[in-house]
Amino acid sequence: MTLTRSRSRDLLAQAENLMPGGVNSPVRAFRAVGGEPVVIESASGCRIKDVDGNEYIDYIGSWGPMLLGHAHEEVIQAVEKAVRAGLSFGATNPCEVELAELIIEMVPSVERVRLVNSGTEATMSAVRLARGYTGRHDIIKFEGCYHGHSDCLLAKAGSGAMTLALPDSAGVPPAVTQNTIILPYNDLAAVEKAFAEKPDQIAGIIIEPVAGNMGVIVPSTEYLQGLRDLCTKHGAVLIFDEVMTGFRVAAGGVQARVGIMPDLTCLGKIVGGGMPLACYGGKKEIMECVAPTGPVYQAGTLSGNPIATAAGRATLEIIKRTPQLYDQIEKRSEQLHLGLEKLADRHGVVACSNRMGSMMTLFFQEGPVVDYDTAKASNTDMYGEFFRGMLTEGIYLAPSQFEAAFIGSAHGEQEIEQTLAAADKAFAKLTRA
Ligand SMILES: *Cc1c(COP(=O)(O)O)cnc(C)c1O
Secondary structure (H helix, E strand, O other): OOOOOHHHHHHHHHHHOOOHHHOOOHHHHOOOOOOOOOOEEEEEEOEEEEOOOOEEEEOOHHHOOOOOOEOOHHHHHHHHHHHHOOOOOOOOOHHHHHHHHHHHHHOOOOOEEEEEOOHHHHHHHHHHHHHHHHOOOEEEEEOOOOOOOOHHHOEEOOOOOOOOOEEOOOOOOHHHHOOEEEEOOOOHHHHHHHHHHOOOOEEEEEEOOOEOEOEOEOOOHHHHHHHHHHHHHHOOEEEEEOOOOEOOOEOOHHHHHHOOOOOEEEEOHHHHOOOOOEEEEEOHHHHOOEOOOOOEOOOOOOOOOHHHHHHHHHHHHHHHHOOOHHHHHHHHHHHHHHHHHHHHHHOOOOOEEEEEOOEEEEEOOOOOOOOHHHHHOOOHHHHHHHHHHHHHOOEEOOOOOOOOEEOOOOOOHHHHHHHHHHHHHHHHHOOOO
């Protein structure tokens, strides 16, 4: 298949003179995979269309939100109706109350919730709350987990086991990351050691309970339970960042799937149904520390926006009344996961696939991939080549080895088969070292 991309090319050339890299979020520039990004004009179901009229089966789903597929009729109608009633009030509206009720009903550990506008805002606020609630400063974060781009979470490990974390971006002062402790993912002994070395100083742990931002990594249940027990023992706050996994691996997120309850949960992506909406929530006792009931300040002009909450409410209502949609998505995801592994094997391509529910990553390496160090051992050049081959065949994967592919309820058996047929061709074309 040869695709014309002239209009995408023109728009990107124009965009590069207007925005850094021509994008508003770095990964969209395709720097990790090479090739030229496409400019998207519209999307429907599991398909997206670029400005040159090329159609792709979409496995990015706006980086997670589109569990129900693009432009779902019921969600669009809810948004259209809300728009007619005004775009923003800066005061409580009925829809945000109903959305809060749905979140609390569906996510087991959440008793109180605060709506915000992005995942970054949710995690930043949850960390502040953990610190304000405990009166402690240190936060444990794990290597390879992404929690948005707030200063204290843009940190990487320094040299040596327990040295101070270092800024992971220019512009972050070292003073801001010195209370962030970076530990390897999936390694309970490292967390035990940190608590032993700093008793009464650790405010909390923030973790992606299934990692998606270094590619998909599913930690052991014992590990998550171990974190829960350590936090309980030391009076620290356990924060599950379920911005990606919430309403994705199950209606109630990872916590519902594995039965381990955090103190605070961050949600984003699906909870906004494709609109800019996220939230943090958890135990009543902790959440009551947020202003105006408590001393931890956090606010937002557009928080609980009526259009965003309308999209979120419609999305969660559909999920709630059709729980069987997860079985269908699980089946399709497994079909794709096993199909890709089998095809790679048939073509002599070294690859392994990690998956939970409808999020998965095909790592170009032998595996197993269990943490950031093992993830980094992937052949990213080969992933880039595979990615470009798939795009040529009309399959839109994440433009980085270290991201998840998402399947939604709009991906049918036929689309999975079409994707596997495309993968067959893309694998065959790979250059071998
Ligand atoms: C996407 C993501 C975020 C950041 O959310 P934004 O809305 O992009 O700010 C935080 N945590 C996790 C786990 C994510 O996947």
